[in-house]
Amino acid sequence: MRKHRNTSLVSVLACVLVLVSCAGSPGEGEAGLRIVATTSIWGDVVSELAGEDAAVEVLVPIGVDAHEYQPTPRHIASLQQADLVVANGLGLEAGLTDVLESARADGANIYEVGPELGPLPLAGHDPDEEEDHDDDPHVWFDPLRMATAVGLIAERMAEIDPSIDWAGRAEAYARSLVETDAAITEILATVPGPDRKLVTNHEALGYFADRYDFEIVGVVVPGGSSLGDPSSAEMAALVDEIRHEGVDAIFAETSQPTRLAEAVAAEVGGDVAIVELFTESLGEPGSGAETLVEMLLADAMLIANALS
Numbered sequence: 163m164r165k166h167r168n169t170s171l172v173s174v175l176a177c178v179l180v181l182v183s184c185a186g187s188p189g190e191g192e193a194g195l196r197i198v199a200t201t202s203i204w205g206d207v208v209s210e211l212a213g214e215d216a217a218v219e220v221l222v223p224i225g226v227d228a229h230e231y232q233p234t235p236r237h238i239a240s241l242q243q244a245d246l247v248v249a250n251g252l253g254l255e256a257g258l259t260d261v262l263e264s265a266r267a268d269g270a271n272i273y274e275v276g277p278e279l280g281p282l283p284l285a286g287h288d289p290d291e292e293e294d295h296d297d298d299p300h301v302w303f304d305p306l307r308m309a310t311a312v313g314l315i316a317e318r319m320a321e322i323d324p325s326i327d328w329a330g331r332a333e334a335y336a337r338s339l340v341e342t343d344a345a346i347t348e349i350l351a352t353v354p355g356p357d358r359k360l361v362t363n364h365e366a367l368g369y370f371a372d373r374y375d376f377e378i379v380g381v382v383v384p385g386g387s388s389l390g391d392p393s394s395a396e397m398a399a400l401v402d403e404i405r406h407e408g409v410d411a412i413f414a415e416t417s418q419p420t421r422l423a424e425a426v427a428a429e430v431g432g433d434v435a436i437v438e439l440f441t442e443s444l445g446e447p448g449s450g451a452e453t454l455v456e457m458l459l460a461d462a463m464l465i466a467n468a469l470s
Contacts, residue, residue: 195323198237198244200255200262201228202444203302204275206454208248210335211316215326219244221258227417227442232257241265241272245322248315252276252299273318279307282368300441303370305343305458309336342455343373346462350374352470360465361404362413363423366441370461379407382422392422401429411435411468417442437468 195216199205205220212218219240222231228250238261241247249255249262251274266272281297301307316332358376360367364383371378380403383392392400404412404426412427414420416438427434439461445451451460 195245195319196243197319198240198247200247200249200258201442203454203457204248204250206444207308207312207335208315210453211312211319211328211331213331215323216245216319222255222443224443224446225417227415228254229256229442231255233261237261238265241270242268245271246318247272248318249274250276250299250301252281252297252301254299271318271322273315275311275314276301278314279311282372284365284368298365298368300366300369302454303367303458303461304373305339305346306373307369308454309339312336312339338455342458346458347374349459349462349466352466354470357410357469359407359409359469360413361400361409361411363415363418363420363441366415367413367439379403379409382412382426397422397426397429400426404430404434409434411437413465413468414438415441416445435468437464439464 194214195212196219197208197212197216198219198221199208200220201222202220202224205218208216209218219237221233221237221240222228241261242265247262247265247270249258249272254276255262262272276299277297279301281299281301284296284298301311312332312335313329316328319326319328355375358374359379360371360376361380361382362378363381365378365381367376367378370376380400382397382400384396403409410433412423412434414423414436417440420436420438423436427436440449440451440457441461444453444457445460449460451457
C-alpha cells in the first residue's frame with residue numbers, strides 16, 4: 163500500500179516538544195489509564211473495554227478517512243503521553259505512519275492489532291506468490307476477528323494495570339460481537355445467492371465478503387486505500403463489469419466523496435443506486451452507526467435493502 167509521508171514532520175515535532183513540556187505526566191489529573199486510539203472504530207472498542215477506568219482519546223475525527231488523516235501537534239503529544247496507543251496497522255493510517263514510527267522510537271507503547279487477526283490479502287494479490295503483497299486493513303468488518311481483537315487489547319491493558327478484570331470485560335464484549343455476527347447473517351439471508359455481488363468505492367469490504375459469502379466484482383478506486391486515482395481505462399472496465407454482472411448498486415462511503423461512484427453509475431445507465439456505507443469511521447450522533455456493533459448492523463441492513 164502506498165505510504166504518504168508527512169513532509170512537515172520536523173516542524174510538527176518541534177511544536178510537540180513545546181506541548182509536552184507544558185503538559186503534566188501521563189494520566190496526571192485523570193483516574194485510570196490513558197489510551198489513544200487512531201480511529202473512531204478502535205476508540206469505541208477500547209472504550210467498551212475501559213469503561214470509567216481509562217481516558218480514551220481518538221485521533222481521526224468521526225467522518226474522516228483514516229487513510230488520509232494528518233495529525234495535529236496536540237495529537238502527537240498525546241501519543242507520547244499515553245499508556246497505550248491502539249492502532250489498526252496494515253497501512254490503514256497512512257497519514258500517521260511517520261508520527262507513529264517516531265513515537266515508537268521514542269518509547270511510546272504502540273499496539274497494532276490488525277496484523278494479529280489473520281489479515282486477508284487485498285483482491286488481486288495472490289497470497290501464494292513469493293513476492294510481497296498488501297494485506298487488507300479493514301479487519302473490523304468481520305465481527306469474529308474483532309471478538310479476538312478485544313481479547314488481545316485486554317491483554318495489553320492488563321500488562322499496564324493488572325488490578326482490573328480486563329479479560330472478563332473482553333469476554334462479555336466478545337459475546338456481543340458473536341451475537342452481532344449471527345444478527346448480520348440473519349439480515350443478509352434476504353439476499354439471494356446470485357445477487358451477492360458487491361461493487362464498492364474502494365476495497366473496504368473484503369472481510370465482509372469473505373465472512374458472509376459475497377463476491378466483490380469491482381471497485382471504483384482499486385487498492386486497499388481510498389487515495390488512489392483510477393484511470394479512464396479502469397473506469398471503463400468497471401462500467402463493463404457492472405453491466406455484465408447486472409449489478410444494481412454501487413456502495414460508496416460516508417467518509418469519501420461519491421462523485422466517482424456517481425460518474426460510474428451514470429455511465430452504466432439504468433437504475434444503479436448509490437448507497438453510502440459506514441466504512442472507515444463510525445457515524446455521527448443520531449446516525450444509527452455510533453458504535454462498532456451499530457455500524458456493522460447498519461451496513462448489513464443497507465446492503466440487504468439494496469440487493470434484496
